[in-house]
Amino acid sequence: MGASSTVPARDPAGNSTGQSRAAKGPRFRFRKPGILPGFGISLGFAVTYLSLVVLIPLSAIFLKTATMHWPRFVATVTSPRVMASYRLTFGASFLGAAIDAFFGFIVAWVLARYSFPGKRIADAMVDLPFALPTAVAGISLTSLYAPNGWLGRYLVPLGINVVFTRLGVVVALTFVGLPFVVRSVQPVIQELGSDVEEASASLGANAWQTFSRVIFPTVVPALLTGFTLAFARGLGEYGSVIFISGNMPMHTEITSLLIVSKLEQYDYAGATAIASVMLLTSFALLLVINGLQARTRKFEEKS
């Protein structure tokens, strides 16, 4: 199982020698002693499985990139078609996440504070984009906004074309990102103590002042977390976008699709180069998200 190689400092007899070791005074110990069993096998399995399924496969992408000729790598990831796809992917993800932040905040506020008919269903529906397969979301959004679709038949005569345009990409990314904002913000609004609001009101603040000076600043870290999560999800999104975007090079082609078309042409090096850029961006965003979540937690602990 690989336990022995991954758990170097574990003594073979398990827990029984823990005390005699501790008696020898302070020294580096891989784990603290206790009476619970199964440390070696559970950690051994977890680390082995993690390495086989995630770490080793993921390293392939960076090792493959490292073997690439540097000027060729730069030329690949900065070619005009790829640059156009970055602009679309980043721009549409940003817009989608911004729309989600605005409406998601209202949805979270309403769900956390008010009672109204259908609230439980509305609350459950928020997670639909998590549960609905992206390909299904893609084809249903496309049919909805098509010229003869339920929404398209009213929008197209007004000159608002969603299908096969950049606006379509924004609509799809707004769909997939919504739950991230709502589920980040909702618990924070729920936890807000009524004492601060009452204090603010008793000191003579009106509702808007209480909201903008007392409530909103408390929710900002969570809102930023939700925005960043939605943005990060949008960058990598594939299934819900490709049907509605029409995939015209330089115009409505997202970066994920470009990776797929490079693969279909057996240009593995090119696909890997673009993928490594996307992967580094996601990891950087992951760090930002972790920092934001740590701030949100600090806020919650304080209050």
Next chain:
Amino acid sequence: MSASRKSTLGRSGESAIVRWTLICIALLFLTFFLVLPLASVFAEAFANGWRTYVESVRDPDALAAIRLTLLASGIAVSMNLLFGLMAAWAISRFSFWGKNLLVSLIDLPLAVSPVVSGLIFVLLFGLHGWFGGWLDDHNIRILFAVPAVVIATIFVTFPFVARELIPFMQAQGSEEEEAALVLGASPWKTFYSITLPNIRWSLLYGVILCSARAMGEFGAVSVVSGHIRGETNTLPLQVEILYNEYNFAAAFSVASLLSLVAVATLAVKKIIEDQAGVRGGQV
């Protein structure tokens, strides 16, 4: 005076007009962005009547896709369930060096986009990949075959059970298990009669999220499957193929099956949240 104030004003003193305006904005947004897309799947699926619907769902390729989807998600969920239990036990019950790093690494697949997740396995098992030559020499097909579909599904759903269980078990602490062990229960007995009943809702929650994602995964599976009809097509890939052939009624019929799974997932998820007070993290 205070009683009537409470009934017409919200907690921070907003008026009923503000309250109902916000509720209407929220409900309209949810209707346009969530309810209509879901409803349109079923409307399009039944656009040509029941007969077409039943025929599309009973098509041999569609049935093969259902079988493959169930196989891949079944394997992925059980593997990741085993991993989730092991990882959560190690992380929540022991303190050891490098624990925080391990917790962060478990979430890694969530940061990898679906297409890139698929690409990783092309680089490993493709003809020019790390193991491609060796696999080809031994006549083992992984890429563009069922094994790659299963492996890609395992990768994208990897963290789902673990990230539900770890915080839950950490919050719960190990006093009950320690008490059972001190009183002479065997490790297995302790696990079955103390740990498992305690974590059952959280475990079920993770399994439900994991299987919903496993059945619906598109990008990663699309890259590694090779799109062979009746062989390596999962349900979402079957939807794509039918749609690209302009066979819309059939595409939406197959999509409606996935949508039913999604609605069931949401319902069960909500029930668990309400009944057991389990509230999941982000997916």
